[in-house]
Amino acid sequence: MTNPSPLWPRPSEAVRELIRKGAEIAQSLPPEWLERLNESLFSSPEDTLLLEDPVLLAACRRANRAELLHWANANLQRPGEPVQPYVSSDMVDTARELARRGMSELLMNSARAAQNAAWELWMKMAFSLTRDPQLLEEFLDVSSRSISAFIDSNMRVMTEIILEEKNAHAHDEHVDKRSLVSRLLDGRDMDTEQFGRRLGYSLVQKHQACLVWSESPNAEIHRLEEMARALASLTGSVAPLVVFAGPATLWVWSSAVKPLDLNQLHHVGRQFPGIRAALGSPGTGLNGFRRSHLEALTAQRVMGRLAGAPPVASIDQVRMVSLMTQDARASRQFILSTLGRMAAEPAVLLHSLHAFLANGCNITQTAEVLGTHRNTLLRRLERAQDLLPIKLADHRIQIAAALELVIWSTPVEDPEP
Numbered sequence: 001m002t003n004p005s006p007l008w009p010r011p012s013e014a015v016r017e018l019i020r021k022g023a024e025i026a027q028s029l030p031p032e033w034l035e036r037l038n039e040s041l042f043s044s045p046e047d048t049l050l051l052e053d054p055v056l057l058a059a060c061r062r063a064n065r066a067e068l069l070h071w072a073n074a075n076l077q078r079p080g081e082p083v084q085p086y087v088s089s090d091m092v093d094t095a096r097e098l099a100r101r102g103m104s105e106l107l108m109n110s111a112r113a114a115q116n117a118a119w120e121l122w123m124k125m126a127f128s129l130t131r132d133p134q135l136l137e138e139f140l141d142v143s144s145r146s147i148s149a150f151i152d153s154n155m156r157v158m159t160e161i162i163l164e165e166k167n168a169h170a171h172d173e174h175v176d177k178r179s180l181v182s183r184l185l186d187g188r189d190m191d192t193e194q195f196g197r198r199l200g201y202s203l204v205q206k207h208q209a210c211l212v213w214s215e216s217p218n219a220e221i222h223r224l225e226e227m228a229r230a231l232a233s234l235t236g237s238v239a240p241l242v243v244f245a246g247p248a249t250l251w252v253w254s255s256a257v258k259p260l261d262l263n264q265l266h267h268v269g270r271q272f273p274g275i276r277a278a279l280g281s282p283g284t285g286l287n288g289f290r291r292s293h294l295e296a297l298t299a300q301r302v303m304g305r306l307a308g309a310p311p312v313a314s315i316d317q318v319r320m321v322s323l324m325t326q327d328a329r330a331s332r333q334f335i336l337s338t339l340g341r342m343a344a345e346p347a348v349l350l351h352s353l354h355a356f357l358a359n360g361c362n363i364t365q366t367a368e369v370l371g372t373h374r375n376t377l378l379r380r381l382e383r384a385q386d387l388l389p390i391k392l393a394d395h396r397i398q399i400a401a402a403l404e405l406v407i408w409s410t411p412v413e414d415p416e417p
Contacts, residue, residue, distance in 0.1 A: 011080035011142045018129050018139050019079035025125060026072035029065065033121050037064040040117035041110050054276075054304035055248050056097065058215035059090040064114050066090070071150055080142045085153035087161075090217060093247040095158050099165040107158060115151045119144065177243045181251065185290055192286050201241035201253065208235045208256040209280040209292035211249065211300050216274050219248040227272040228252045231279070231312075234264050253289060256282035260314060262358070263369055269312035278303055279314040298322075308410045320401065321408045331405060338402035340389035350403055352380040353392075357400040 011019070026033070038061050070086040098107050126139055180199055184190055192203040212228045225242060228250050232240035236257025243251040260279070269277065280295030282288070295315040302318045303309040306325065310317075324331055335343050342349070352370060356377070359366045367374045385392050392399060 008082055008145075012138060014135055015138045015142060016079040018126075018135065019075050019142065021129055022122065022125055022143075023072045023075040023079065026068060026122070027076060029068070033068070034065060036117050036121055037061075037068065037114055040064075040113040053246070053249070054215050054300065055213050055246055056094060057304065059094045059217070059247070060110060062217055063088055063090045063094065067114070067150075067154070068118065071147070075146070080146065083146060083150045083153075085150070085157050087154060087157045091154075091158065092161055095161045096165045097246050099162045104162045107162070108155065111151060111155055111158075115147060119147055122147070177241075178245060178251075181241075181243050184286065185293060187290065190286065199241055201239070202255070203286055203289055204284075206256040206282055206284045207253050207289045207292050208232075208237075208260070208282050209289070209296045210252040210254070211245075211278045211296045212252060212275065213246075213249040213277075213300070214275045216248070219274070221248070223272060224248065224250050224275060227268065227275050227277060230268045230271065231265075231277055234260055234268065235282075251293065253293070262314075262317075265312055265314070266310065269310065272311075275311065276300075276303065277312045278318075279312075281315050306408045308406075308408050310408075317404075321404060324401070324405050325409065331409070335402050335406055338390065338395070338398050339406065340387060342384055342387035343402075343406055345384075345387060347407075349380055349384060350406060352377060353384045354400065354403040354407060356381060357396055357403070361396070 041057070041060055041064075066088045067086060071083055074081075074083040095104070095107055098104050122143055123140060126136060126143070130136060130139070177199060180195060184195060184203075196203040210228065210231055212224050212231070214224060221244070228242050229240060232238075232252065232254035235254045237254030240252050240254035245251045259282075265279075278296045278299035280292030280299070283290075283292045299313055299315045299318040302322045302325075303313055306321065324334070342353075352366075352372070355370050356363070356366045359369060363374060363377060366372075367377045370377065381392075388399065390399070
């Protein structure tokens with residue numbers, strides 16, 4: 001137990017008990033608390049940059065959760081006493097990555113926003129614990145000091161990490177692939193032949209860009225690399241350019257010798273659970289190199305925004321869904337008028353009809369892709385037509401679009417075989 005000091009007086013026993021009760025509530029991680037803390041990540045316009053990187057966003061959410069648990073556990077054991085700083089591996093990785101990108105202020109902003117959100121939640125909870133004015137005053141005074149001191153101490157540690165990263169980067173004379181590629185993506189005129197030699201990758205060919213990432217804290221880089229090479233092989237490439245772009249993110253370019261097969265694309269996705277990938281469209285030369293990468297980034301942002309997005313998707317799949325989800329009300333109306341009662345059916349029926357339309361209404365091919373018996377598929381299609389408010393044969397395009405929208409927008413389990 002720490003000794004009381006003039007700078008940190010020991011709270012009264014009544015307030016210590018109230019803090020302990022509050023810490024028990026916080027330790028249980030109420031869903032509304034986590035939701036409010038996650039919302040705090042977007043309290044300023046600059047913070048929306050996090051939306052563009054699902055890996056950083058997931059790390060920040062985990063960091064919020066870990067900080068809350070650490071503070072709650074400390075106050076459960078020693079209510080009202082100083083809490084030691086806590087910096088998780090997610091926080092360290094995020095700090096270093098943002099420092100490399102010149103976006104360190106984003107981390108400080110999100111920390112302060114999380115502090116404000118935590119204080120709002122804690123203060124609201126305080127009034128459910130006691131109505132005694134004197135106890136409330138002391139409780140809020142101690143809590144405010146504790147939360148502020150804890151966040152300040154964390155930020156001091158993080159600031160040291162950021163400065164170390166900046167100094168290391170400033171004195172590092174070695175130019176890595178990421179630095180070279182970042183210069184290419186800036187849009188300046190480059191000697192493509194010289195840069196190609198340094199990267200070991202031809203920049204004058206036809207490219208297919210891809211982003212491979214994982215939002216899991218235990219992501220293994222070698223698995224991301226394996227998926228990157230598997231995806232590259234689908235384009236006919238044997239020597240893709242693979243760049244480490246973040247803690248669990250790869251930028252990939254491969255020579256687009258042949259067009260992608262969507263069924264093969266989804267097959268690769270199933271081979272690497274927990275890993276996601278977004279692909280741009282093929283493009284030639286340096287402009288194609290840049291454009292395909294920007295398209296992959298766009299696809300990644302949409303995939304991160306929509307709860308039911310598949311683990312692997314191309315920009316061609318994303319464009320339509322992105323447009324259709326910009327007006328939520330219109331999207332819902334389109335789904336209801338096109339799918340009717342079928343929109344509320346189990347995922348297996350939605351996926352079966354979607355696969356049937358995606359495979360050119362070929363029963364045999366669809367059954368093979370789904371790993372489903374032909375008769376089973378036929379029964380599902382009959383059931384679908386009974387539920388649809390319009391005739392499938394006359395409205396295939398509209399129904400396929402509505403199904404795509406439902407599948408991407410709704411968290412669903414993998415369809416049954």
